[in-house]
Amino acid sequence: MPLHPCPSRPTIQRRLFPALLVGLSVLAPCLAAPPTASAPAAAASHPDLSGFWQVNRGDWLVPQTAKLTPQAQAVEHHVAQEMAAGKVVAYASRWCNFLGVPFLMGQSPPINIVQGSEEMVILPEQTAAARHIYLDGRPHPDPSTFEPTTDGHSIGHWQGDVLVVDTTDFSANGHVDIPGGGYRTRTSHLIERFWTVDAGMTLKIEATWQDPNVFSQPHSYTDTYHKLPPGTYAYEDSCDASDAAPFANSGGTRDPHEP
Numbered sequence: 001m002p003l004h005p006c007p008s009r010p011t012i013q014r015r016l017f018p019a020l021l022v023g024l025s026v027l028a029p030c031l032a033a034p035p036t037a038s039a040p041a042a043a044a045s046h047p048d049l050s051g052f053w054q055v056n057r058g059d060w061l062v063p064q065t066a067k068l069t070p071q072a073q074a075v076e077h078h079v080a081q082e083m084a085a086g087k088v089v090a091y092a093s094r095w096c097n098f099l100g101v102p103f104l105m106g107q108s109p110p111i112n113i114v115q116g117s118e119e120m121v122i123l124p125e126q127t128a129a130a131r132h133i134y135l136d137g138r139p140h141p142d143p144s145t146f147e148p149t150t151d152g153h154s155i156g157h158w159q160g161d162v163l164v165v166d167t168t169d170f171s172a173n174g175h176v177d178i179p180g181g182g183y184r185t186r187t188s189h190l191i192e193r194f195w196t197v198d199a200g201m202t203l204k205i206e207a208t209w210q211d212p213n214v215f216s217q218p219h220s221y222t223d224t225y226h227k228l229p230p231g232t233y234a235y236e237d238s239c240d241a242s243d244a245a246p247f248a249n250s251g252g253t254r255d256p257h258e259p
Helices: 009-013 018-027 039-043 070-084 103-107
Strands: 051-055 111-115 119-124 131-134 153-159 162-168 189-197 202-210 219-227
Touching (some): 103 202
Antiparallel strands (some): 111 119, 119 131, 162 189, 202 219
């Protein structure tokens, strides 16, 4: 008699009485499938960061002032002068463009994290693309073949219970301001460390930025997220680029950090 893979026992138990199960096991013996390294099983060895997470404004601490290069200081001074003159600079949000990192991490509305064994996806409740963090061991792509994005290209690996994420290949588009000072450019390099506390109900994300054109030394800060109850869903983000009323008196038309 050919042997067949065993059906899922919990599914059968909901449908059949125990006695009938015994009878079926005698009449039709089955062969248990050998254990395999399935995606859920592989991911189970690390903390599961999946869930809907939100930053409470009361927990948000202004990062220490970044140490900037003379070039970046000049750019920041120019921006400050524009603002002091009453000019409103129209950032990417004005035109409903993708905002990207770092805005969607810590400065934006809630994020939904979906974690697998080979990839983690961060879905922001904001005008931004889904952020993909690859956990399958791949390297960063060849810069000559990869088009930079507002989220950059992210690869991650586990150091114990801490997920370390390395991101490069940023574009200079989107909302480029970095908390504490400085701004994202094509030469920016971001290292993040994700870990949970409070029995998995609080998520800490430490960000460290490096950029030879912006920072004279690495600049770090930490965001604290709180897990929202199961069944929490994202609102649909709505953006109308044709609505110029809020920007009628704008003296700027683009992000001054961009070339």
